[in-house]
Amino acid sequence: MGDKVTLIEADSLKATDGGYQFNVRLNWYRSLPLSSLEKFALALDGQPVPLEAVRFSYGGREYEFGELDEQVETFWFVQDGLEIRVRQPGQVRRGERHELAVEYALRFPYIAIGPGRFLTNTSRHTATQVAG
């Protein structure tokens, strides 16, 4: 039987040269353009991570948060993780245990709830993982 899909993908934390990375899953039933990601907040071990240190990697390309708005033709597939790459050298080393807390908001661009307004869902998840 399958495991429940968690926002922060299980066992996805990895230490990297410049910091660390992990995957988040799409909390919806259909793929959405990356421009649907309205808000993204990350904390490592309880410390908020500045958004400038975060990059979003999907389909072989890397984006800053501010660049996502323009990605109206890049669709985040329902079965895929979005790779979150964080530039914080030395914060996460292989084998260490860390707590990640993510909050993001998704705008559903086909579900209008008023003139120019769309249904937007906020999801949160906190997970402790050992870095690979």
Place this chain on the structure above:
Amino acid sequence: MTDKPGPILGTTLYSFTNDWRQRLYTLESLLEKVAALGLGPALEVVGFQTFRDFPDVSDETARHFRGLLDRHGLIPSCLGGNLDVGRRRDRLMSPDEMQTYTERQLISAQKLGFPVLRIQHSVGPAVMERLAPLADRFKIQVAAELHSPLVADHPAVIELRECYDRLGTPYLGFVPDFSSTMTAVPEGHWSSLREAGAPEALLAEAKAIWITDRPAAEKFGALAEAAARHGAGPDLAGGLNRSLTMFGHAAVSQWTPLLPYVRHIHGKFYWVEAGRETSIPYPELMALLKGAGYQGTISAEWEGHAFSEELLGFQQVQAWRAMCDRLLAN
């Protein structure tokens, strides 16, 4: 009485959203299971759920998909398309962009072999009219999905019907959804609100508001007032609003004027137990469709995954199918 063929039953892969998100199936193994359990022959997919290359499926994707359906004796019923009018944060799609975005999905429907493309009703009559030439050329119906509160006498639906009548093409239509005509809100919805912290007294008030026939605006107002009085936060208030947006309380008779424009129906359901859907009047709906001689397709559309990540899709679609077979045989 002549022995007319009735509705053609099947399923949408959307019913298996939990299994799909948990990566328990590939498209190959999912279709194999649908066929093995006898849940076809009509097969519907949501383009943006099933195909990585949607909205522009490749020739290879299309060839592979058609091959799988052939192998399993499944027939394509409806391709679920999406009109992402709000894909840019700063502005809505222009009518030109809406047309192009939908036409790309219409071309994919044609490649994949679907006779109907479902699209949101927000497409509106002006863009629908622009889509008619390609729909006519492909002989594929572009159909506006009708969810709660969109029933036959809703102004937005009347506007589309007038457009279809004026153009006189059979390739513009509707995909209605059984969730417009429900007799109760599914228990799973109340459970999820309970888990989100809703007090019982608030849920009781929400149920009482839902069941009335007051205008939608009044119901939203009454619900907001009750939520505020019980100190509900924004998340809970949003969940309460979904009681009205997801679950419609219109009369089953609202279906009759729509049927001339309908080739495919979303057989929405939440929970079938002991041969009965607990919140949707299937006996009346099936009797209406059979009596009207409806010969289009109906998908089992299990949406219990809105409340639970449990892998109940296959069990529920099997139960739905047994119920519908029995009701249609009566």
